[in-house]
Amino acid sequence: MENGKMQFSAPVSRDRVISKFPKWYTPQACLQTKDHWHVRVKTACKDRAPWSLGMKMSKVVVVGDLYVGKTCLINRFCKDLFDRDYKATIGVDFEIERFQLLGFPYSLQIWDTAGQEKFKCIASTYYRGAQIIIIVFDLADIRTLEHTRQWLVEAMKENEPRSCSVFLIGAKRDLLASAECQRVERDAIKMAADMRAEFWSVSSKTGENVQECFSRVAAVAFEDSMLQALQGGVPSHIGSSDLIKIDRGTAGDPRAADENRLTCC
Amino acid sequence: MEQLPDSSPALAFEKDAFELTVEDVYDISYVIGRDLLKISNAGEDVSELQFRIVRVLEVFETLVNKYNLSLEELKMERDNLKTELERIIADSANGQGTQMLGPNKLVVDLTDPNRPRFTMQELKEVLQERNQLKAQLLVAQEELQLYKSGILPQAEPAMVEVDLGSPPSNRPAPVPNEEKTEETKEEKSTIKKLFSFRRK
Numbered sequence: 001m002e003n004g005k006m007q008f009s010a011p012v013s014r015d016r017v018i019s020k021f022p023k024w025y026t027p028q029a030c031l032q033t034k035d036h037w038h039v040r041v042k043t044a045c046k047d048r049a050p051w052s053l054g055m056k057m058s059k060v061v062v063v064g065d066l067y068v069g070k071t072c073l074i075n076r077f078c079k080d081l082f083d084r085d086y087k088a089t090i091g092v093d094f095e096i097e098r099f100q101l102l103g104f105p106y107s108l109q110i111w112d113t114a115g116q117e118k119f120k121c122i123a124s125t126y127y128r129g130a131q132i133i134i135i136v137f138d139l140a141d142i143r144t145l146e147h148t149r150q151w152l153v154e155a156m157k158e159n160e161p162r163s164c165s166v167f168l169i170g171a172k173r174d175l176l177a178s179a180e181c182q183r184v185e186r187d188a189i190k191m192a193a194d195m196r197a198e199f200w201s202v203s204s205k206t207g208e209n210v211q212e213c214f215s216r217v218a219a220v221a222f223e224d225s226m227l228q229a230l231q232g233g234v235p236s237h238i239g240s241s242d243l244i245k246i247d248r249g250t251a252g253d254p255r256a257a258d259e260n261r262l263t264c265c
Numbered sequence: 266m267e268q269l270p271d272s273s274p275a276l277a278f279e280k281d282a283f284e285l286t287v288e289d290v291y292d293i294s295y296v297i298g299r300d301l302l303k304i305s306n307a308g309e310d311v312s313e314l315q316f317r318i319v320r321v322l323e324v325f326e327t328l329v330n331k332y333n334l335s336l337e338e339l340k341m342e343r344d345n346l347k348t349e350l351e352r353i354i355a356d357s358a359n360g361q362g363t364q365m366l367g368p369n370k371l372v373v374d375l376t377d378p379n380r381p382r383f384t385m386q387e388l389k390e391v392l393q394e395r396n397q398l399k400a401q402l403l404v405a406q407e408e409l410q411l412y413k414s415g416i417l418p419q420a421e422p423a424m425v426e427v428d429l430g431s432p433p434s435n436r437p438a439p440v441p442n443e444e445k446t447e448e449t450k451e452e453k454s455t456i457k458k459l460f461s462f463r464r465k
Contacts, residue, residue, distance in 0.1 A: 010410040091392045096403050122389055 010098070015211060017100045021223075022215040026185075029192035029199035031165055031220055037102065041226045045102040053229040057096075057107040058221035059129050063151045064136035065144040066115030069171035072204040073136060074112050077214045082205050089114040091122040097214070101222045108132075108218055120154075127158035132165050132221050139170040139184050139201065145191060152195055165220050166197035169213065174203040286333060290326045297322070 021037050024030035036042075044050070062070045071089050075081045078095040093112045098105060111130075113123035127133075133155045137144040148168060156164070170188050173181055185201055192199035198216070202209040274292035277285070297318060305311050366372065373380050 010407050010416065011414060091388060092396075094396060094399070096400075098407075121385060122392065125389075 050104040058131040060132040061130040068138040076204040168192040168197040
């Protein structure tokens with residue numbers, strides 16, 4: 001891909017084409033309230049800047065208690081599947097989802113981590129270099145919301161302060177009656193505001209808000225990367241080796257990331 | 266003596282010394298007292314002898330009493346020690362593993378087919394390998410999609426589609442689905458195989 005061959009990007013499906021800046025779920029807990037692209041980003045895209053800046057991919061790390069529905073959320077978004085049977089994630093898994101943002105190909109590398117305590121030592125080695133941290137909780141289990149703060153602390157241990165955008169996603173909203181759902185969402189919005197995170201309430205089973213939420217994630221990631229790149233060259237996480245280097249055979253190897261990090265940051 | 270109706274007290278004389286009880290001592294005293302009475306009735310002065318015999322019987326009573334009490338105590342002591350010993354043996358048999366392992370150690374049942382076997386490091390390596398292969402698969406899928414949709418310039422797909430012998434620039438770019446040579450047929454079946462892995 002470094003040789004420019006992949007500048008010819010395969011077409012993406014229509015729901016991965018984002019030209020209008022996607023809207024928040026609630027203005028009470030969102031990363032930005034504007035409904036349009038940052039003017040500098042828009043101008044830069046007209047000048048075909050993403051190519052010259054090497055804009056390709058952002059790393060998204062999904063964390064949260066076990067059995068809150070992290071894998072289901074990713075499967076609904078990436079494969080449009082919902083599997084009712086619970087299968088604990090072993091260590092980590094990932095998906096790459098391609099978008100077209102303002103006419104440019106852009107991918108999210110979505111890391112699905114195990115919620116089980118015993119895998120924490122493996123999963124946490126994949127937190128580094130995250131541009132987006134998604135913390136998932138179960139709307140029907142208030143304790144999982146209480147634990148989100150600790151998940152944020154742990155994810156941020158591996159990242160520079162203020163280098164990540166945080167999304168707080170309440171899953172399984174199909175399990176709650178609307179009054180109950182509103183009550184839990186009020187608590188979650190408070191928590192999200194505290195964390196400076198953006199709140200979303202979704203159902204992987206019905207698919208409600210899943211597409212909208214990830215479109216927002218992609219747009220925020222793309223815009224942040226662009227702004228950072230325009231400000232001071234390539235931002236630390238763009239093109240950093242914390243991303244999978246598909247073309248160098250070091251894919252998903254955190255040790256390889258470690259070695260290269262010294263030279264790139 | 267043997268003719269007397271209550272001859273039972275006299276049986277105490279026949280008992281083994283170590284089996285004598287205080288009651289036996291009283292039976293003996295009763296028999297001796299009765300004999301002394303017979304002698305005094307016969308007109309002999311036995312008062313001095315009587316006092317000495319009483320003194321000896323009192324000493325005898327104390328000794329027998331003391332002996333029996335000590336014996337009882339020793340028996341109890343022995344039983345206690347026995348129980349204690351059994352408890353210690355049972356304890357050490359049950360907790361043998363944990364006592365030897367110390368804290369934060371786990372005993373693994375080697376007959377359990379689901380017992381933990383692999384180390385965290387091994388799991389990490391397997392996961393890394395899986396991630397690498399998955400990433401390569403995704404790239405391959407994307408490239409195939411590019412060739413399929415004809416987005417890549419025609420010279421480039423030729424690099425993949427022609428056989429390794431001839432340089433790609435020397436050949437006209439093959440048009441998908443039209444050339445029916447053996448090479449392209451084979452190539453397409455490989456692609457088909459690869460595409461069967463594609464996620465929707």
